[in-house]
Amino acid sequence: MKHLLAVDDLGRDGIVEVLQLADSFVEVAQRANPKVPALRGRTVATLFFEDSTRTRVSFETAAKRLSADVLSFAAGSSSVKKGESLRDTVETIEAMGIDAVIVRHSSSGAPFQVANWVTNSSVINAGDGWHEHPTQALLDLYTVRQVVGDESMECFDGLQVAIVGDIRHSRVARSQVAAYSALGAEVTLVAPATLLPPSLEGWPIAGTSHDFDDVLAKAAVVSLLRVQAERGSAGFVPSLREYTAGYGLTQRRAALLRPEAIVLHPGPMVRGVEIASEVADLASAHMTRQVSNGVAIRMAVLFLLLGQGSIAGIRGGRAHEDHPVMDHEDLGHVQVDHEDMGHERVVHEDMGHEPEGQKNAEPSDMHYEEIDG
Amino acid sequence: MAEPTFVITGGTVIDATGDRRADVLVYDGFIREVAAGLDVPLGATVLDADGCVVAPGLVDLHTHLREPGREEAETVETGTRAAALGGYTAVVAMPNTEPPLDTAAAVRQVLELGRSASAEVAVAGAITVGRSGERLAPMAELADLGVRLFTDDGAGVQSAGLMRKAFEYARGIGVTLAQHCEDGSLACDGAMHEGAWSSRLGLPGTPAAAEEVMVARDITLSRLSGAPVHFLHLSTAASIDLVRRAKADGLAVTAEAAPHHFTLTDAETAGYDPVFKVNPPLRPQSDVDAVRAGLADGTIDAIATDHAPHTPETKDLPFDQAPPGMLGLETALALAITQLELPLARVLALLSWQPAAIAGLAEDHGGPIVAGAVANLCVIDPTETWTVDATALASRSRNTPYAGRTLTGRARHTVLRGTPTVFEYEAQR
Numbered sequence: 001m002k003h004l005l006a007v008d009d010l011g012r013d014g015i016v017e018v019l020q021l022a023d024s025f026v027e028v029a030q031r032a033n034p035k036v037p038a039l040r041g042r043t044v045a046t047l048f049f050e051d052s053t054r055t056r057v058s059f060e061t062a063a064k065r066l067s068a069d070v071l072s073f074a075a076g077s078s079s080v081k082k083g084e085s086l087r088d089t090v091e092t093i094e095a096m097g098i099d100a101v102i103v104r105h106s107s108s109g110a111p112f113q114v115a116n117w118v119t120n121s122s123v124i125n126a127g128d129g130w131h132e133h134p135t136q137a138l139l140d141l142y143t144v145r146q147v148v149g150d151e152s153m154e155c156f157d158g159l160q161v162a163i164v165g166d167i168r169h170s171r172v173a174r175s176q177v178a179a180y181s182a183l184g185a186e187v188t189l190v191a192p193a194t195l196l197p198p199s200l201e202g203w204p205i206a207g208t209s210h211d212f213d214d215v216l217a218k219a220a221v222v223s224l225l226r227v228q229a230e231r232g233s234a235g236f237v238p239s240l241r242e243y244t245a246g247y248g249l250t251q252r253r254a255a256l257l258r259p260e261a262i263v264l265h266p267g268p269m270v271r272g273v274e275i276a277s278e279v280a281d282l283a284s285a286h287m288t289r290q291v292s293n294g295v296a297i298r299m300a301v302l303f304l305l306l307g308q309g310s311i312a313g314i315r316g317g318r319a320h321e322d323h324p325v326m327d328h329e330d331l332g333h334v335q336v337d338h339e340d341m342g343h344e345r346v347v348h349e350d351m352g353h354e355p356e357g358q359k360n361a362e363p364s365d366m367h368y369e370e371i372d373g
Numbered sequence: 374m375a376e377p378t379f380v381i382t383g384g385t386v387i388d389a390t391g392d393r394r395a396d397v398l399v400y401d402g403f404i405r406e407v408a409a410g411l412d413v414p415l416g417a418t419v420l421d422a423d424g425c426v427v428a429p430g431l432v433d434l435h436t437h438l439r440e441p442g443r444e445e446a447e448t449v450e451t452g453t454r455a456a457a458l459g460g461y462t463a464v465v466a467m468p469n470t471e472p473p474l475d476t477a478a479a480v481r482q483v484l485e486l487g488r489s490a491s492a493e494v495a496v497a498g499a500i501t502v503g504r505s506g507e508r509l510a511p512m513a514e515l516a517d518l519g520v521r522l523f524t525d526d527g528a529g530v531q532s533a534g535l536m537r538k539a540f541e542y543a544r545g546i547g548v549t550l551a552q553h554c555e556d557g558s559l560a561c562d563g564a565m566h567e568g569a570w571s572s573r574l575g576l577p578g579t580p581a582a583a584e585e586v587m588v589a590r591d592i593t594l595s596r597l598s599g600a601p602v603h604f605l606h607l608s609t610a611a612s613i614d615l616v617r618r619a620k621a622d623g624l625a626v627t628a629e630a631a632p633h634h635f636t637l638t639d640a641e642t643a644g645y646d647p648v649f650k651v652n653p654p655l656r657p658q659s660d661v662d663a664v665r666a667g668l669a670d671g672t673i674d675a676i677a678t679d680h681a682p683h684t685p686e687t688k689d690l691p692f693d694q695a696p697p698g699m700l701g702l703e704t705a706l707a708l709a710i711t712q713l714e715l716p717l718a719r720v721l722a723l724l725s726w727q728p729a730a731i732a733g734l735a736e737d738h739g740g741p742i743v744a745g746a747v748a749n750l751c752v753i754d755p756t757e758t759w760t761v762d763a764t765a766l767a768s769r770s771r772n773t774p775y776a777g778r779t780l781t782g783r784a785r786h787t788v789l790r791g792t793p794t795v796f797e798y799e800a801q802r
Contacts, residue, residue, distance in 0.1 A: 085686060085689065085690070086690065086691060087689055105691060107691030107692060107693045107694060108574055108575040108576050108645070108691075108692065108693065109574065109575075109576070109645025109691065109692045109693075110645075110691045112644060112645045113645055113646075113689075113691065113692075116644075116646075128575070129575050129576070129693065130575030130576070130577075131574060131575030131576075132575070171575060174573075174575055197572035197573075198567045198568065198571065198572050198578055198580070199567075199568050199569040199571075199572040200572065201568075201569035201572070202569055202573065203572075203573075
């Protein structure tokens with residue numbers, strides 16, 4: 001796979017691979033020095049034509065933790081303001097010798113065009129218009145699996161997922177539908193008719209509903225979408241008050257949730273609209289996870305597109321005989337690039353790391369066993 | 374100075390009266406003789422038409438020549454050269470130029486440029502001042518310059534009340550209003566057809582209803598005012614049904630369809646390539662089939678290209694920001710011959726004499742090929758196979774959705790007022 005433009009580029013196997021890779025990177029993130037040299041010498045550019053500090057920082061953190069060099073390009077402060085076209089911008093950036101370009105754009109499909117214009121780089125879609133935001137959906141899946149505590153992917157089989165809100169204008173919803181359904185979940189879209197896409201022909205969903213109460217009773221995952229007032233979604237309902245009455249996760253509705261139900265929100269939440277302030281803590285618990293999982297998922301995606309090794313290479317010592325390219329050193333001996341990390345030291349051996357309670361630095365080989373476990 | 378003498382030899386003549394094997398002698402701008410086995414006079418040029426069809430020159434009801442104002446995309450010179458290569462001897466220049474063709478001065482400028490062009494240039498005037506849909510343009514003054522069609526093309530006249538006045542005024546001066554049917558409040562900022570593909574791609578869509586409600590409205594207003602109406606680039610099944618019924622009711626309604634609407638569907642948009650962005654948008658197969666049926670049963674009177682050049686720097690934008698429009702003049706004939714599965718005489722009716730009548734150009738274009746007629750002709754090789762090379766088109770722009778496609782059928786020679794503008798597939802001006 002050269003680019004990640006839409007969830008369908010991955011397919012079921014690709015999604016599983018990303019989630020499994022992310023397991024390894026979640027472990028890496030828990031170390032004191034959460035960095036591996038997997039993409040040392042590679043350069044990743046973030047090209048954001050629409051402000052999204054959270055997504056950009058998440059991708060850049062992911063790239064740095066893989067030891068890639070990061071080139072950050074924000075359209076607001078660039079030649080785009082001077083009239084340079086998207087195409088010229090992309091060609092200029094690529095001429096700097098990059099390996100991947102991570103694109104966020106307010107126009108649906110812009111990353112597809114970028115993918116046609118680049119000659120060598122991989123293109124990763126970090127959100128395009130109303131179309132897709134693949135890494136957001138992947139991190140949602142990862143979070144669900146983590147909360148359920150399932151090592152395998154079986155938890156998704158037949159999982160009842162409700163996606164609630166402005167689906168019509170949501171790139172997150174399109175990616176979620178593709179990702180959940182690829183792993184066998186049954187997705188129900190819950191929205192007033194005006195906030196559903198004009199056609200759902202070919203969508204791999206179980207159905208749609210205008211009765212949130214009814215859906216809540218059986219949902220295992222409730223994924224809320226922000227009412228995007230700045231994108232005009234408010235004009236599709238008589239009032240936000242009426243929207244909240246029908247589709248907000250109010251305190252009354254929260255009481256209808258199954259005890260094990262997981263409430264997710266891609267953030268930022270609009271308290272009092274799609275979620276009552278008192279209920280927001282249900283979602284915000286997972287939001288913290290989603291943010292940290294986001295880095296691991298993006299590391300996994302970058303590694304999948306740019307890395308030379310395999311999942312096995314990252315996950316365990318056993319693999320290094322089979323996959324010599326990704327040997328122990330890739331996870332163990334980390335050369336910290338002080339520009340990236342902001343501290344001036346070079347660590348020749350991973351000095352550990354660890355989840356709380358483990359105080360001893362361990363030889364690098366030991367990590368493999370740990371990670372593998 | 375007399376125009377050169379030449380003989381078109383060995384072809385089959387097809388016009389509104391039928392078909393026959395005949396050579397055509399052209400002298401001083403007019404057809405002098407039409408008969409089999411004509412002698413070639415001393416010094417006359419031969420235009421070989423062996424295996425070819427000799428037809429009245431094609432007439433495009435819908436060409437954006439972009440001059441004045443957007444000469445980097447197209448000029449009268451380059452646009453008519455493309456037209457001639459496509460077999461056209463006349464084009465109707467749309468008024469959405471900069472400034473728009475809503476004044477006598479602007480219309481005169483385009484007509485003047487057309488005098489030395491590779492095809493006759495007729496002008497469609499704007500219905501409203503600045504095409505802004507607020508008050509009527511000086512239609513009578515423009516009609517005095519020869520303008521026979523009026524349209525705000527690029528947009529429909531949104532106000533039903535103003536459109537009623539326009540119809541009544543047009544009837545009084547004997548001109549035809551042509552509507553770009555698109556209700557702005559339904560179309561919103563649609564970048565493509567609203568449906569399965571737009572929903573999947575996350576692009577704002579224009580529903581078919583945006584076209585249909587204005588077709589229905591204008592049929593009603595045409596009936597009310599007694600004025601004829603011509604519908605530009607119809608693209609949906611329901612629009613075509615409305616026209617079919619209006620014609621059955623005996624109303625003075627005509628309609629055109631564009632080649633891309635009978636050859637391409639909205640599935641082409643899947644890769645977000647803005648070359649497939651056009652207005653009205655590419656529609657699903659069911660609408661494409663309805664356009665083809667409308668062309669076959671006579672509901673649609675003309676194939677019109679909606680030739681809409683855009684420079685790469687304006688067209689190569691994110692899909693929702695790119696301007697709509699695609700080139701059409703050099704590919705329309707081949708697409709009509711091969712894609713419609715209609716007899717060639719029917720195809721030529723749709724491309725030549727029927728649009729000539731709608732445009733008010735029938736005196737000099739599209740008429741029967743007989744002695745005494747103005748020599749506006751094209752010689753078509755219906756079996757010539759060629760590959761569309763966007764960089765080799767005569768248009769200044771490159772935005773053809775058919776780049777790389779191999780098509781069959783091409784104008785071999787085109788004759789404008791007795792002078793070849795295209796000879797052996799090569800432009801002469």
